[in-house]
Amino acid sequence: MPIVKNFFIGLSNNPFLNKAAKEIGPMLGANKVVAGNTTSALLNTIERLNNKGITVTVDCLGEFVVTEGEAIQAKDQILEVMYAIYNHSLDGHMSVKLSQLGSEFDLDLAYRNLREILLKANEFDNMHINIDTEKYDSLFDITQVVDRLKGEFKNVGTVIQAYLYKADALVDKYPELRLRMVKGAYKEVDTIAYQTKEDIDENYIRLIEKRLLNAKNVTSIATHDDKVITHIKQFIKDNKIEKDQYEFQMLYGFRTDLAEKISGEGNNFCIYVPYGDDWFSYFMRRLAERPQNLNLMFKEFMKPEVVKKSGIVVGTMTAFGVASALIYRLFKK
Ligand code: FDA
Numbered sequence: 001m002p003i004v005k006n007f008f009i010g011l012s013n014n015p016f017l018n019k020a021a022k023e024i025g026p027m028l029g030a031n032k033v034v035a036g037n038t039t040s041a042l043l044n045t046i047e048r049l050n051n052k053g054i055t056v057t058v059d060c061l062g063e064f065v066v067t068e069g070e071a072i073q074a075k076d077q078i079l080e081v082m083y084a085i086y087n088h089s090l091d092g093h094m095s096v097k098l099s100q101l102g103s104e105f106d107l108d109l110a111y112r113n114l115r116e117i118l119l120k121a122n123e124f125d126n127m128h129i130n131i132d133t134e135k136y137d138s139l140f141d142i143t144q145v146v147d148r149l150k151g152e153f154k155n156v157g158t159v160i161q162a163y164l165y166k167a168d169a170l171v172d173k174y175p176e177l178r179l180r181m182v183k184g185a186y187k188e189v190d191t192i193a194y195q196t197k198e199d200i201d202e203n204y205i206r207l208i209e210k211r212l213l214n215a216k217n218v219t220s221i222a223t224h225d226d227k228v229i230t231h232i233k234q235f236i237k238d239n240k241i242e243k244d245q246y247e248f249q250m251l252y253g254f255r256t257d258l259a260e261k262i263s264g265e266g267n268n269f270c271i272y273v274p275y276g277d278d279w280f281s282y283f284m285r286r287l288a289e290r291p292q293n294l295n296l297m298f299k300e301f302m303k304p305e306v307v308k309k310s311g312i313v314v315g316t317m318t319a320f321g322v323a324s325a326l327i328y329r330l331f332k333k
Contacts, residue, residue, distance in 0.1 A: 008288035009187045012281040018064050021280035030283040033253035034061070035273045039084050042275045045252070046090045054263050055270045056092040057130060057249070058085070061278040062100040068109060071102030075113040079120055081275070086124035093128035094121075095272060103141050111145050118153045126155045128178060133159040135186045136193070139166070143173075150177060157217070161185075162204035163193040171211050180220040180249060181208050185285050201228065208232055212241050220270065222249035226258065233267075243268065251286070 011017060035045040046056050060077045062070075078094055085092045096117065103110035114131070121127040131142055142158060149156050157177045160167050161184035171179070183200050184193065194200045205228060211219045212235065221232055229248065236246065247268035250259045263269035274282050 005288045006187055008284045012284035012288065015064055018278070018280045022277045030279040033251065033274065033283065033286060034279045035252055035275050037275070037277050039081065042081065042273070043084060043088055043090065045273060046085065046092050047088075049271055049273075050091045052260060052263065053269070054259065055247075055268070056090075056252075056273045057095045057128075057270055058092055059095045059097075059132070059272060059274045059282075060100070061274050061276040061282055063097060063134075063278065063281050065100050065102060066105065068102060068106070071100070071106075071109055071113060074100040075117060077276070078117055082117070082120060082124055082127060086127065092273075093130065095130045095132050097132045097134055098138065098142055098145060099134055103138065103145075107141050107145070110141075111148060114145060115149065115152075118149065118156060121155055122153070128155050128157065129153075130178070130180060131156065131158040133161050133182075133184075136164065136188050139164070143170070146174070146177070150174075159222075160207065160211075161193075162207050163188065163200045165192060165194070167203065167207055168210075171207050175211075175214055176216050178218045178220070179211065179215070180222050181211065182222045183225075185289065187288075201225070204228065205231060209235055212236065212246060213239065215245065218244070219246045220249045221246060222272070224250055224255045224258070229258075229262065233262075254286075 035042050042058065046058070049056055058081055060074065060081055062074050062077075065071050065074055078096055082094055094117070096114065098107075098110045098114070101110040101113035114129070118129055121129050131146060133139065133142060146156065146158050157179055158174070159180040159182055160170050161182055163184035164170075181204065183204050194203055204223070208219065208221055208228075209232075212232075221229070223229065235241075243266070247270050248259075248262050249270045249272060252271050252273045259269060259271065
């Protein structure tokens with residue numbers, strides 16, 4: 001269903017909608033997949049998950065950073081959350097995006113912000129800092145920054161997007177880093193990325209297996225795909241991969257029962273917890289991956305407080321939502 005996927009990826013990149021959505025706070029179903037916009041709501045979520053034996057990686061949402069002030073504000077928010085996690089003795093680490101630290105207009109600023117985060121993380125029990133991967137255009141910047149930092153810090157890692165042809169070389173390049181393995185969430189052209197689900201899944205499994213056999217650090221298997229998970233669990237068993245060499249990861253609000261089951265079987269499990277007001281782009285990418293997630297959105301539409309609070313903004317989004325639902329139904333057949 002590439003049209004549906006492209007449609008939601010298009011929305012995720014719309015600065016007007018992102019800005020408008022930020023002003024009204026997480027809604028339209030996003031509040032089911034975003035852990036609120038206050039530190040106390042976030043800490044409650046982390047504590048609840050920790051009590052089930054699940055650790056977290058927190059994403060302070062925000063991607064459309066265009067000024068130095070915004071990048072510094074984003075860095076300060078990340079430091080604040082790190083401090084709160086450490087101060088409350090919670091089990092969690094951070095996932096950050098270079099773009100939120102300023103890389104789109106000043107890569108060195110993003111590097112300096114990230115370095116400050118890593119220095120602080122060292123004071124907080126060497127808290128792990130993961131650099132999320134974004135659209136392909138930014139991959140070179142990400143690897144450049146990782147290369148600059150990995151000698152100085154042991155607690156920095158990044159993400160491999162298995163849809164990229166380059167993913168194989170990156171798995172080989174970073175055996176010593178903690179790496180998260182994902183299929184890839186953005187729309188990329190066929191000169192740089194596999195396009196079909198079959199090809200992506202095949203490469204994803206192949207790279208996870210290669211990584212599990214050769215890595216010198218934790219491999220995070222980040223997927224909601226039960227077929228992949230079942231396959232990899234068997235691979236881990238057959239190859240006697242030690243428990244501390246891998247973990248499974250899922251996004252907050254998705255497949256909670258499955259997450260708890262895998263964790264209950266004795267596997268390390270980490271939930272990716274997005275937090276904050278800048279929810280729109282994140283939520284649209286989740287709709288692009290799985291249009292069934294539209295259910296989350298429609299359940300919210302009719303709530304009077306939603307309409308009252310957001311007026312024209314939600315009106316616009318509702319129109320987009322209805323249009324997307326129609327497109328989805330059309331192509332589902
Ligand atoms: P996919 O979407 O291919 O689904 C496969 C099958 O799983 C479905 O057909 C269905 O059977 C089942 N399934 C999936 N979701 C379900 C649900 N909610 N309920 C029931 N069944 C479901 N991307 C990126 O580019 N950079 C990054 O840094 C990250 N970071 C990241 C962190 C974490 C923790 C996760 C889980 C994912 C990311 N991603 C990411 C996103 C990733 O690239 C990918 O887009 C999504 O995880 C969707 O792909 P899946 O592997 O989950 O399965």
